[in-house]
Amino acid sequence: METGAVLRRQRPPRLLIKGVTKRFGGVHALRGVDLEADVGEVHALLGENGAGKSTLMKVVAGAQPPDSGALWIDGAPFAPSSPREARERGVAMIYQELNLCPHLSVLENVTLGRETSRLGVKRLDAARERLSQVLTDLEVTSFSADTLVSGLGPGDRQLVEIARALCLDATIIVFDEPTSSLSAPDVERLFRVTRRLVDGGVTVLWISHFLDEVKAIGNRFTVLRDGETVGRGEVSDTSTDEMVTTMAGRSVSEAYPRSPRAPGAAVLSVQGLAGASAPRDASFELRAGEILGVFGLVGAGRTEMLRSLYGLDPMVSGEVELRGATIERPRPPRWVELGVGLLSEDRAREGVALELSIADNVTLSSVRRLANRVGALTRMAREAAAEPWRERLSLRASSTRQPVRDLSGGNQQKVAIARLMECGAEVLLLDEPTRGIDVGARVEVYRLLDRLAVEGKAILMVSSHLPELLGTCDRIAVMHRGVLGAARPREEWTEDAALAAATGGTA
Amino acid sequence: MEAEDPTPPGRGTAAARQVADILGPFLGLIVVVALFGAVAPEGFLSVFNAKTIATQTVIVGLAAIGATFIIRSGGIDLSVGSAIALASVVTALAMKAGLGELPSALLGVVAGAAVGAVNGGLVTLLKLPPFIVTLGTLGAARGAAKWLADEQKVDAPSGWLKQFMSKNPDLSGLPGVIRENVPDWLVLAPGVWLMGLSAVAAAFLLRRTVFGTWTTAIGSNEPTARLCGVPVERTKFAIYVFAGAMAGLAGVLQFGRLTVGDPTTAMGKELDVIAAVVIGGASLSGGTGTILGAMIGAFLMATLANGCNLSGVPNFVQEILVGAIIVGAVTLDGFRSRRRTS
Structure with a gap:
């Protein structure tokens, strides 16, 4: 054990990132990122939406060259000019939207683009043997090399991608929000597979904003905020509270216009709303003359909640009442007639x-x-x-x-x-109303919403920008993995508490 | 989001799925045959009539082999009918100029492949949608055929090319032992044999070769195929050239059938070809479609036409029926794939 630890110290880190910056136009996506991940560890990359995690991963994957700074793999400089080059250096990406051809079999997917053949006829015996070995190592029993991918669920598809990475001899596997579309048993299985990967000497970069999951699987972590590395440490030595504080750690500097409001009776009441995949359970009451904020991270199911409520996506269960009258399976035109308007996040x-x-x-x-x-x-x-x-x-x-x-x-x-x-909308359902708007115009939108609330409109505002919710809303509810928590007056919320509720950490 | 893992309905190996996919078109064919067997006069269920139908399947069937590759890759080809006409004219002109049958036939195939090369070139180089590109060549190839033929039928001496579409082919070329022992039902038009062999070869190409896998991968998920290192543009180009060559071969046989090169022939055949592929289980969104399915689709349409003719059903009823079958087949497929993905 002792000598092993010494050896590990002497070896250069598997992945070393120093001072990486990247700007798109006038926006600094990365302004100085440092990261160090060792052989055989699960390294968690933490940060709020927009902190620069995705950009950093694009740099690692060879999809975006950095403006300055440098990367090393096992001590050798690593400056990939294309995803292909990064792959050849052993970097495999497993994205949220999985990259598979559903009409092909597992084996065909794993070997796609690098088939061995004679006179154009495929000779995949060696690859099949390798894949079978990898699937056995991963303890996969739910599918085999010849299974068609179209018949596999999200968890199994992810395993196909992992198998592909292993067949390509990847030494660094990057998971981008790997559990966001998985069921609980699939998450458990992914954890087991991940532990086996790192035991075999692979380095896993685990991007997630679910802190409970980072606690369960991570060895060390790096926190990004506004494109900078602002913290790092051992997962076991750090509480989720500390992680949350490092992730948030900013001052509320924007001005939030706010007039005294007098919320009236409940206008829209939703009980146990569930959609096809999300949300799983959402209940809330929206009152006239108030702004109700719904906070949650990307993928928590907020947009899906509004869409299934509005009849744009199927509503699996749930009861909806508008001014005391039950509404059955409403479609958008009916909602418009009833004076309920939806504003999409996709402007x-x-x-x-x-x-x-x-x-x-x-x-x-x-x-x-x-x-x-x-x-x-x-x-x-x-x-x-x-x-x-x-x-x-x-x-x-x-x-x-x-x-x-x-x-x-x-x-x-x-x-x-x-x-x-x-x-004539009296009830407004707004999904990320300030997305992609500069600060000045944002304040004007806040002012407009404030005035509408004072006039007695009922406003529900979904946002992943916490300060704006704390600044403009009367009450806030937090969504985590498809479940909407109870709405509480905004005075009872702090940034840390909301972020903890959204990430599954303990507040 | 912890999505409930949906019980995967289509879980199974590629082979099992293929059998299931072919079942629908096959049942459709049986229903059509049974229907006309009950309604149509005696002659419908005879060996001779089966041979007639098989011969009538050849032109659409050969072109549908190529179209299966295109549709499987997520593309579409509207220029098939015009490519057939162009190939028939080119073959006739070559024969007329005194070239032998084989060189003339090869030139016909090359003419079809050239249309395919233009299609593939425009689709890959200019990144234009295949629908628009082939809509253009639908007109242009037809125009080229008329130009070459001077806007009239091209008379040409036709030797053994004529035999290809004959239901009673001249067997004198065969060795005596075979000629005397071959059972009557095996004496098919050579074109039918050609179609059958082409279909087997194409099915092998689709299933067993790298080219076939890349074709499916492009239709299934083009960005992923590119990410995995599949030469998407080169493969697409090859697909269109191959499909053009198959249409050219169909054109050569069309010349054999008509014994003239006709620049106005096969008008609207592209729709029959697409219908055959779609009835055979292909989805226009790519990734699916088998050679066997396309063959069944082509045979089904020929059976329908033949049955209607024999039972004295007017032509317009037949056209309505074909339309209904196409829409019906695609609707069924829609249900199936929705069940698969939901």
């Missing part, structure tokens, strides 16, 4: 019609009401309806005829909200 595709004018966008959901007696819709009627909104929302546009494409992200979002208001 460019589902929020606004980019090629249409401001007037067309604002009136898009209200064309029936605006049409004249013979059913014709005049431009004049649209512009007359849209004009007040230009003033009210202080849209930076010379006229309502301007195409929405020409507006900034913040102004586009205001147009999208105006569309909901124009069709």
Whole structure:
């Protein structure tokens, strides 16, 4: 044991990253990342959404060259110019969206692009033997080399990717949020497989924001925040509280306009909502004149909750009441009639019609009401309806005829909200309303939401940006792996507590 | 999200899945045969009629072999009918110019392959959608055929090429022992044998070779195929050239059948070809479709046409039936694949 430990000390680390920076346009995605992962360890990479984890992994995978800084594998400089080169150096990536061909068998997937053949006819006996050995080593019994991938569940598909990595003699395997689509037994199996990998000398980089899982599987960890390495240590020596503090550790500097509000009666009440895969269980009451915040990390099931509630995705179970009346399996047109509007997180595709004018966008959901007696819709009627909104929302546009494409992200979002208001929405379900908007415009959106709440609208706001929820909401509920926790007044929340609830750490 | 692991419905080996996939088209064929067996006059269920249907399957069947590769790779080819016409004209012109039958036939195949090369080149170099590219060559190849043929049928001496589509082929070329002992039902048009052998070879190409696997991989998940090092562009180009050559071969046989090179022949055949592949179980989104399925699809359509003719069903009813069968087959397939993925 002693000599082994000494030997390990003398060997260079498996993966060494020093001072890596990367900027996209004016945005610093990475501003100085250091990381050191040893042979035979599970190294956890922690950080909030947007901390730079994905960019760093792209650098390691050879998909993005760094602007400055350097990497080493086993002491030798590592500057891959393509994913292929990184693969040849032993780096395998296992992404969230798995990279497999469903119509091919496991063996065909594992050997794809590097088949051995004679006169074009495949000769895969050696590869098949190797794969069978790898599958045996991984204790896989649920499928074999000839199973078609289309018949496999997400957990098994992930194992196929791991098997492919092993057949390629990977020495560094990067898991990107590996458990986000797995069931509990599959997670357990993945943990066992991962331990076996590291026992065999592979280095695993484990990207996750689930701290409970990092505690269970990780040896050491590195924390990124705003593109910088801000902490590292041994997982066993560090509490989840400490990890959360390192991950969050920022001051709330943005201004949140906030008028005194007087929330009224519950307008929308949802009980035990479950969708096809997410959410698993969501219950909440939304009151008139309040902003209810829903916090959670990407993949927690927040967007799915809104979509299945709104009838865009199937609702498997759950009861929905609007102003005391039960609503059965509502579809979007019915919701619009009932005065409930949904704002998608995907502004460019589902929020606004980019090629249409401001007037067309604002009136898009209200064309029936605006049409004249013979059913014709005049431009004049649209512009007359849209004009007040230009003033009210202080849209930076010379006229309502301007195409929405020409507006900034913040102004586009205001147009999208105006569309909901124009069709008479009293309940607003907003999914990441400030995504991709610069700080100044964000404050304007907050001001708009504040005013709407004061007017008595009921607003539900989903966000992964904690400070904005703490700043603007009256109550906040946290979603973790498809389950929505109870809504509590925002005074009872701290950043650490919310982040802990969202990551499954103990608050 | 801890998604409940959905019980995988289609779990099984590639071989098992293939049997299941072919079952639908095969049952469809049996239903059509049984239906006309009950409705149509005596002659329908005769050996002679079966041979007739088999011969009528050849042109669409040969082209469908190539189209299976294209559709499996996630593409589409609308230029098949025009490529057949062009190949028939080129073969006729070569014969007329005094070239022998074999060189003329080869030139016909090359003409088809050239259409395929244009398709593949435009799809891979200009990154244009195959639908648009082949819609263009649908017109252009037809125009080229008319140009070469001077807008009329090209008369040419036809020797043994004519025999290819004859239901009573001249057996004098065969050794005496075989000629005297061959049972009557095995005396098929040589074109049918050619189609059968091509189908077996193509099925081998699809199943056992690297080219076939790459074809499936591209149709299944193109970005992943590229990531894994599959030369996507080169493979696609080869697929279109191969499919063009198969259409060219069909054109050569079309010349043999008509004994003239006709620039207006096989109008709209591309839709029959796509229908055959789709009835055979292929999905236009790629990754699926087998040679056997396409053969069954082509045979089913020929049976339908033959049965309608024999029972005196008017042509328009036949067209409506074909349309309904195509939509029905794709609907069934949609249900199946939805069950698979949900």
